[in-house]
Amino acid sequence: MSTTTLAQAINRGLHDAMGADDRVLMFGEDVGALGGVFRVTDRLQEAYGSDRVYDTPLAESGILGTAIGLAMYGMRPVCEMQFDGFAYPAFEQFTSHLAKMRNRSRGRVTLPVTVRIPFGGGIGAVEHHSESPETYWAHTAGLKVVSPATVADGYAMTRAAIAADDPIVVLEPKRRYWMKDDVDLPVTTEPLHKAVVRRPGDDVTVVAYGPMVRTAMEAAAAGEDEGWSLEVIDLRSLSPIDTDTLVASVQKTGRMIVVHEAAQTLGIGSEIAARVQQEAFYHLEAPILRATGFDTPYPPAMLESFFLPDVDRILDRVEESLSY
Amino acid sequence: MSTTTLAQAINRGLHDAMGADDRVLMFGEDVGALGGVFRVTDRLQEAYGSDRVYDTPLAESGILGTAIGLAMYGMRPVCEMQFDGFAYPAFEQFTSHLAKMRNRSRGRVTLPVTVRIPFGGGIGAVEHHSESPETYWAHTAGLKVVSPATVADGYAMTRAAIAADDPIVVLEPKRRYWMKDDVDLPVTTEPLHKAVVRRPGDDVTVVAYGPMVRTAMEAAAAGEDEGWSLEVIDLRSLSPIDTDTLVASVQKTGRMIVVHEAAQTLGIGSEIAARVQQEAFYHLEAPILRATGFDTPYPPAMLESFFLPDVDRILDRVEESLSY
Amino acid sequence: MGERSSRADPPDPNDLLPPPEPVHLLDPDGTLHEDPDHPVDLDDDQLRLLYRHMVVTRRVDREAINLQRQGQLGVYASLLGQEAAQVGGAFALAEQDWVFPSYRELGAAVTRGVDTGKLLHLFRGTWLSDHDPYEHQFALYAIPIGTQALHATGFAMGARLDDNPIVTMAYFGDGATSEGDPHEAMTFAGVFKAPVVFFVQNNQWAISVPLDRQTAAPTLAHKAVGYGMPGYHCDGNDVLATYAVTRRAVERARSGEGPAFIEALTYRMEAHTTSDDPTRYRTKEEEEEAGKTDPIARYRRFLTNEGLLDDDVEEQVEAEAKAEATRMRDEIYEAPHGDPMELFEHVYVDDTGHFERQKVQLAAELAAAGEVEG
Amino acid sequence: MGERSSRADPPDPNDLLPPPEPVHLLDPDGTLHEDPDHPVDLDDDQLRLLYRHMVVTRRVDREAINLQRQGQLGVYASLLGQEAAQVGGAFALAEQDWVFPSYRELGAAVTRGVDTGKLLHLFRGTWLSDHDPYEHQFALYAIPIGTQALHATGFAMGARLDDNPIVTMAYFGDGATSEGDPHEAMTFAGVFKAPVVFFVQNNQWAISVPLDRQTAAPTLAHKAVGYGMPGYHCDGNDVLATYAVTRRAVERARSGEGPAFIEALTYRMEAHTTSDDPTRYRTKEEEEEAGKTDPIARYRRFLTNEGLLDDDVEEQVEAEAKAEATRMRDEIYEAPHGDPMELFEHVYVDDTGHFERQKVQLAAELAAAGEVEG
Ligand SMILES: Cc1ncc(C[n+]2csc(CCOP(=O)(O)OP(=O)(O)O)c2C)c(N)n1
Ligand SMILES: Cc1ncc(C[n+]2csc(CCOP(=O)(O)OP(=O)(O)O)c2C)c(N)n1
Numbered sequence A, B: 001m002s003t004t005t006l007a008q009a010i011n012r013g014l015h016d017a018m019g020a021d022d023r024v025l026m027f028g029e030d031v032g033a034l035g036g037v038f039r040v041t042d043r044l045q046e047a048y049g050s051d052r053v054y055d056t057p058l059a060e061s062g063i064l065g066t067a068i069g070l071a072m073y074g075m076r077p078v079c080e081m082q083f084d085g086f087a088y089p090a091f092e093q094f095t096s097h098l099a100k101m102r103n104r105s106r107g108r109v110t111l112p113v114t115v116r117i118p119f120g121g122g123i124g125a126v127e128h129h130s131e132s133p134e135t136y137w138a139h140t141a142g143l144k145v146v147s148p149a150t151v152a153d154g155y156a157m158t159r160a161a162i163a164a165d166d167p168i169v170v171l172e173p174k175r176r177y178w179m180k181d182d183v184d185l186p187v188t189t190e191p192l193h194k195a196v197v198r199r200p201g202d203d204v205t206v207v208a209y210g211p212m213v214r215t216a217m218e219a220a221a222a223g224e225d226e227g228w229s230l231e232v233i234d235l236r237s238l239s240p241i242d243t244d245t246l247v248a249s250v251q252k253t254g255r256m257i258v259v260h261e262a263a264q265t266l267g268i269g270s271e272i273a274a275r276v277q278q279e280a281f282y283h284l285e286a287p288i289l290r291a292t293g294f295d296t297p298y299p300p301a302m303l304e305s306f307f308l309p310d311v312d313r314i315l316d317r318v319e320e321s322l323s324y
Numbered sequence C, D: 001m002g003e004r005s006s007r008a009d010p011p012d013p014n015d016l017l018p019p020p021e022p023v024h025l026l027d028p029d030g031t032l033h034e035d036p037d038h039p040v041d042l043d044d045d046q047l048r049l050l051y052r053h054m055v056v057t058r059r060v061d062r063e064a065i066n067l068q069r070q071g072q073l074g075v076y077a078s079l080l081g082q083e084a085a086q087v088g089g090a091f092a093l094a095e096q097d098w099v100f101p102s103y104r105e106l107g108a109a110v111t112r113g114v115d116t117g118k119l120l121h122l123f124r125g126t127w128l129s130d131h132d133p134y135e136h137q138f139a140l141y142a143i144p145i146g147t148q149a150l151h152a153t154g155f156a157m158g159a160r161l162d163d164n165p166i167v168t169m170a171y172f173g174d175g176a177t178s179e180g181d182p183h184e185a186m187t188f189a190g191v192f193k194a195p196v197v198f199f200v201q202n203n204q205w206a207i208s209v210p211l212d213r214q215t216a217a218p219t220l221a222h223k224a225v226g227y228g229m230p231g232y233h234c235d236g237n238d239v240l241a242t243y244a245v246t247r248r249a250v251e252r253a254r255s256g257e258g259p260a261f262i263e264a265l266t267y268r269m270e271a272h273t274t275s276d277d278p279t280r281y282r283t284k285e286e287e288e289e290a291g292k293t294d295p296i297a298r299y300r301r302f303l304t305n306e307g308l309l310d311d312d313v314e315e316q317v318e319a320e321a322k323a324e325a326t327r328m329r330d331e332i333y334e335a336p337h338g339d340p341m342e343l344f345e346h347v348y349v350d351d352t353g354h355f356e357r358q359k360v361q362l363a364a365e366l367a368a369a370g371e372v373e374g
């Protein structure tokens, strides 16, 4: 077994995807010589040349709009939005074209575009570099949204997203880029849109994705001391959501906490709560609770720890849930 | 009493707001000589001149971005995005500046900007002219989002939004522009961010907003024949959401249906379900159900009636709710 | 650093700036002024074909307006007056080249051979669009203004990577030049030397907004230098000038010299769409004045002077126009109402079962409705 | 229609195109070339003040880099090498004029008299920004590239409506010229004749991306004609040339003649930010070559030649630089950790109670944490 970071695993996934299919292109801001501001595209240009791995002008709508044109031509573009907070200029191309072109064309035009976006907080960054905008894409019919939480998924989900023919937004948990694990690459994991139980438990189900999966696992470990048995589910796919796995778990535990960094109102937790309270109504012993960011803009670096869900916030909700 | 349409009421609201404060400006695409594609700005330019009511270049980010600059200078801009589906180019200015500038500036910069957007379907339009993008703004901390459903609110909420110092997105239910009612203008109604019970009932609470309020009222009337007493709540404010009024109602009825045209996943209904199942857990006799659009792009005109919630879809959910 | 120019081998602006006057070959009376820089390399059949396309286009356009009046189309955006700009531009493309249209490009569609009935389904609302883009290299109509310019640019970048001699042409309007997307498209095209031609029909209006509300530039063609590409302009009501100018730009792009920008000066004779009311923002006089330069009348005079247009040809063209208009009308009239379940069919290649519950719901609603009716 | 130009009285492009060479007044050895079109209307004190601002700026900049190394700032974006461009540009503004900066405008801030300690709080993360924009007419740093160009334009439109003689200046970079927002800003500014000056520091790089990846244009200044505004360029390492060119543009705007675009040619001597590693994308040679045109050294030679810089003045300036750097460092070091409850304080003027539950939650979390610590 060799030790790999999440960033290395994604980098290897991109590398292997480009090796497997020469129609795969990688482009964005600073993804070439620099290898990306997080080095996730490190050495790809060296390996595949500047025709297939290239820096673009500083224009996100241009990046996504040309990706759509490239896909119509027959390429399989993988493009990067440098940070969560900088994907917004491309929003019209996301919602009006990337998401809708296939439906509009009655299935004649398919856009196998992968959009990589480092997302989430916890790295002490300046404003706009720590956001969790998943709702914007997950609410948009026609897009798929996934987020790897483990090193293995960093590789496998990147490969699966690029191999898929639907447009997929891959949200990379930037604060976990340096997270290490022993995995031999290449590796394959569960299907792209399936949720996975990372830790089985009986008392309360804790649902998380991306950067919060690790936090949820830590909460589960800490919960043991309190005598709580927490089941941790890694959602993996934010659109579509694997409701069945969530319902199956809550049918066992009767209690559920959803964890995410994004603002609470209309965050992924709201949809999960709405679905699970409906499909497991008679199994719920407590309302579904949310351990999330606040309904405020992302705070400055020195205050982000008070905004972000942590072990304590998760366990507070667990305790609240158990109090019903 | 005089008969007024919703469009006329909003137009009068804009007219009176401009008369009351000469820092109020109205601009957008085709809002001047044409009076807007729906005539909502009809004659405003005649009344207040082309310095205060003007057509802009065809650029939505430009419209909103200059509105922000005008507000910083001291104006009270009211700008129009011509259709729901055409507000997306301005998304970065919405999320990164309009929503965040006040917080970023520690309260030093306040942006009293009102953004009017005709939204929703049911008018047999071509693509992009029938969308319900409220989630994008309601999820964005720092923005407020409201939608008038009655002729009186068309006037009063327009005035209240322009008078407020926070940035507010006003979603105008375009298919109801020609809806008539007998109201003497000017009129004032409930506070901008309060939900209102439009029809009291005992069996099931039906929550709707904008274009769906009228549909919900029709469903309530039809429900009578079935012997169902439906309480209809007009949400009015989508951000913030008046949770208390919703909870109070469900504490009485024990059952709730949320209605909206927007796609179900991460629509406003998801947040309402998440909150109400938490705050009224022991009062719920059935899960909160949703009568909404599907998780697909908005369909072509000839199929929109199958996408949009109607009386039958609402009553189906009512019946389902009562079956618990 | 400060001293030296900011780029290695900057182009000479004089090669990129438009000539003082738009290229113009045909006088209103049909007289042709030869111009060595803009040769009209067309044989008699091709010259007649240009006429045919314009006449067919106008006829189908009028039919579409009628269909809207008859309630068969929800709305329609007429190109009346822009036939020469659209046909002349599209005629300069090779078979393998691609057109990325806005929502008003009937003339370009006719020139490409697109089935106009299928094309206009989106105005009826049978579906969001219904022609196959890959059949005649004619992309879907793009309604969000200017967005298609990026698709044309990306497509051209792909072709270039493949050494595939395809040129793409993005049609958009004077109003669209204000949006960010065409700006980013031209920026990318210039930087990557993409074989794309940005073809702007300056029809003077963006719904009710006149050109001087879109830009303070001397002409739209002056925008090109800012992207390092040549800016051309032509009399867009002169089909031969438009053809010749576009032809040059297209072959230049094909030969690897990069993108170009064309401003075709024309006029939107009709309302913006059938829902629009131009009397609110422009005068009858302006419209009549503009009508005098009707592109088809002018070209007919030219063909007649040249002895290329006898009664047989006129009849033949008339017949083809009638046939196409009828085909279009029948297609629209006979359009099936559509299957509501299709809402779920094309959203994803693989919906991974996400739609199951909603499909069941809609199916039940349809069944219930069926019972009520039946 | 086709024939006539598309606008009533189009400007003459020759009035808008940049001169062949960037304006340049000071040689590297400090010799001044007078230029009647670009008079340097400054008295001795003002000439010394320019020097003072550049020296103070560089000193505070270096201090900020140190603070980042010491872990007091999370990240910092140095303007090393761009002092002349920023100071020269901002010095051309009147007291009531407004600056809309990006995130690298320390020199403009110093020139405006902004407290650099408060300005740099956003890099520490004490708060998202912490100076009062209305105190020195200096807007908040804008991190989303190019977005501030629209705010500058809107602000200028407001001032014009009010007949208020304010000019706004939007600072942005070469990379920003590719974004849609500056395009829309220049479009609006041209159409509404807004008194705004678009001041581009072409420092050759956008993080790791060189200028030729941003545009194929002859120069950035050639973009202006496409918006109907004059495009100027100057040696951005020549503080007098930058001042003179900007001064002309600012007063032109103030007099109602509309917006202008300025390209100041300079070089980003430091890494993009303290997190960046330039060795991955540019050579030491390039950096050394660029270093030779250091803007401060050059201007010092000029002042010395003119006998405007004796030891007293140097000492005085050094003292002021040290004082400001110390003030900044102390402000950062002594910055309070901040009250977490402030998260809810400024989001809305009136939060209508929306935050109650979340405030209670955070308060409880803080109390619990307090107990654990205490
Ligand atoms: C992004 C966007 N904003 C607004 C609209 C509404 N709209 C449709 S056509 C139009 C005017 C377009 O003018 P122009 O680009 O000159 O093209 P023309 O209609 O004259 O052919 C507008 C504002 C739209 N379709 N897309
Ligand atoms: C919309 C947006 N996209 C991407 C970024 C990330 N980013 C920060 S600075 C920068 C380069 C800016 O280059 P330039 O405009 O030349 O300004 P400079 O940094 O050289 O002063 C990029 C890509 C951003 N801040 N905003």
Ligand SMILES: [Mg+2]
Pocket: C173, C174, C175, C201, C202, C203, C204, C205, C206, C207
């Ligand atoms: Mg037009």
Ligand SMILES: [Mg+2]
Pocket: D173, D174, D175, D201, D202, D203, D204, D205, D206, D207
């Ligand atoms: Mg730069």
